[in-house]
Amino acid sequence: MTPDQIPQLLKQVSYADPRILPEDPQEVAGLAALWASVLADVPAQFAMQAVGIHYAKSPYPIKPSDISTRWQAVVRDRMQRDVDPAPPVDPDNESAYRHALAAHRRAVATGQQPPVEHKALTSGPAAEEVQRRLAALGDYLPTSVREALAPYRPAAARRIATIREGRPDALAVPCPVETCRAAAKQPCTRPGKGQARHRLAGPHPSRTDAAAGRAA
Incomplete structure (x- = not known):
């Protein structure tokens, strides 16, 4: 939520619980600043709905952490169900690949698109x-x-x-990347200084694509 959305949220809360808003305008401003900080990553519509859900079940005043915790649980569930599919970009263009992957994750986390689940x-x-x-x-x-x-x-x-x-099991096939050429069952590497090679944490994306193609 943005800071200018917080007053409307607090007003909605006050309809169910007048105790939430102090009479002193300075205290109201301080309260709004606190809520804006806690709810910075929470969509406004979700926060509004969370208020209604809270007061449908609890007689106690709602706290911003009640809303943020509920939102974090939703995001966690979405991300756990998403298989992080390979982006539709050149897998050897690392910058574009990472950018597309991050964009997909943000879209799933914020509910802009549903998780891509595996069967x-x-x-x-x-x-x-x-x-x-x-x-x-x-x-x-x-x-x-x-x-x-x-x-x-x-x-x-x-x-x-x-x-x-x-x-796809990428290690089941040789790596097609020119600077790697790891044999099947061997991890991907990249050139280091001299004759040294550095082992990568995971396979090259194009190797994963090659494994998927063979499986198909």
Whole structure:
């Protein structure tokens, strides 16, 4: 919310709870400044609706934190359901890729577009395909042992999670990036000083696209 939207919100609150607005104009200004700071990331329409929801359930005065906490829960739920799909831009243009990815996340977080959810892989051919791909990793550890070792094998844990979610396993194919050319099952790298190479935290986007193309 913007500071000029706060007075209207406080006025709406006062309809349900006159205690919220002090009589001193300076105190009202201070109250508005506080609410504007707490609700800076909350859409005005959501805040208005949150007021009605609060007083439908509680006799106590509403606080700005009641609204911001409710909004944070909504954002968290949206982001947890979103699969962060690859942006429709050149995957090797890192700046454009990051910009498009950030724009998608903002749009989902603020409700401008719905989360892009993955389909659950629980039965039928899809579940069988997941098991086949996991078996191809050569990792036959019991689930309990694999989960216990996950903090010590982050790369393996990320790869298994990727497969379980039905997303392309980039490490199943060689990297097509000219400056990388990592072999299948090997992590992507970038050139360093001299002959040194630096391991990347994740695969190159074009390698993920190559894996998706092969799976298709």
